[in-house]
Amino acid sequence: MTIELPADTGAKPDGWDDKRQSAGGAAAWAIGFWIWPDKAEQTMTVNHDAVWAALKTVQDPEIFKDIVSLNMVKDAAISGGQVTVSVELTTPACPMRDRIRQDVTAAVSGVPGVTEVKVSFSANVRGVDQAKNLLPGVRNVIAVGAGKGGVGKSTMAVSIAAGLSMQGAKVGLLDGDVYGPSIPTMTGLGTQSPALRGEQIVPFRVGPAANPLRVMSIGFIVPKEKALIWRGPMVHGVIRQFLEQVLWEELDYLVVDLPPGTGDVSLTLAQSIGLTGAVIVATPQEVALMDARRAVRMFQQLGVSILGVVENMSAFICEHGTQYDIFGRGGARTMAAEMGLPFLGDVPIDMSIRKQSDAGDPFANLAGDSPVARSLTSIVQNLAGQISIRNLTRPAGKAIKLDITA
Ligand code: ADP
Secondary structure, three states: EEEEEEOOOOOOOOOHHHHHHHHHHHHHHHHHOOOOOOOOHHHHHOOHHHHHHHHOOEOOOOOEOOOOOOOOOEEEEEEOOEEEEEEEOOOOOOOOHHHHHHHHHHHHHHHOOOEEEEEEEEEEEEOOOOOOOOOOEEEOOOEEOOOOOOOHHHHHHHHHHHHHHHHHOOOOEEEEOOOOOOOHHHHHOOOOOOOOOOOOOOEEEOOOOOOEEEEEEHHHHHHHHHHHHEEEEEEEEHHHHHHHHHHOOOEEEEEOOOOOOOHHHHHHHHHHHHHHHEEEEEOOHHHHHHHHHHHHHHHOOOOOOEEEEEEEEEEEEEOOOOOOOOOOOHHHHHHHHHHHOOEEEEEEEEEHHHHHHHHHHOHHOOOOOOOHHHHHHHHHHHHHHHHHHHHHHOOOOOOOOOOOOO
């Protein structure tokens, strides 16, 4: 899906020098007054090749390749001295948009004859070719895992899905936490049964009609009392069948909330779908981190990239502003550094997260400008950046075949 992003506001990037423009004009006028009007300066045609050569000097700040070779420049329209550059980002949640705007403006404004540079953005999420996998039409599958329960894995899975969707991407959220599905509560869906279209299960839609978040939980299909099937030899077949039957249609991102730990269901999900990668959620204390490291190793053994680590419940700030590091602070960041993994960000303990999750509005924690909304949005953007890096720098992930026997 190509997403048109909001038009250029005309805001000048940091370091942009208006005076340079008007001073240049004034200088030309002053010289022209005494000599002959510097027509060459005023009517100079901007050279198309020079503009593209300038664009080729601009690097994607995360991938370290030039934006022309990365096929991100879709157009450079010249009209008199004005150049409008159309840049296609690899995700609407791109954390580097302002930096790219600034670098493009700086590079192109150095081309002779250019008096104004405008940069417009669109986004086209690239992804793993799922055609041979279970989920055709789904470009990226992101598993959210944790070493143990109760660390906020489902909360992060919901927030990541809602956050990507709020940035304009087409997103699905799959609750694979069969032992304790919390997505139906956190999305306000409760215990409804999904509709069927032919043999296929239609995901629920929550949020704005124009770009809803599609939601499905294995818990909707298999009642709790049948939880036994999640152990032993049947698990592999049941999960594959379920995955094949959900009608996701076209998605930029499918976020999968895995069960905690490294059990059969996590393994089957990880090996059945061609995962783009996994996010590991951990709280900062050592006992949680030990399990988180185990989860990281499980994914790595399956050949699944770790897209990053999130530290949840990082600190509690009371109403008087005092910070209490209830579970410690920074442990997950240190773990990520030690294991050579990207650190996506931390989220404080905040009562509003618990309340809004219980209330079933997946978008509420990201709305507004609270510290929680800011940290979640930053995590979403950092993750989107990591996914783009992975897709542009590595070969497509493949589903790994491992047969699980009881
Ligand atoms: P998990 O999926 O790891 O078992 P959940 O996401 O279900 O954990 O979270 C467990 C509980 O903690 C939920 O009630 C959730 O609302 C709450 N919670 C999660 N993260 C935070 C946070 N940062 N601040 C406050 N409460 C949180």
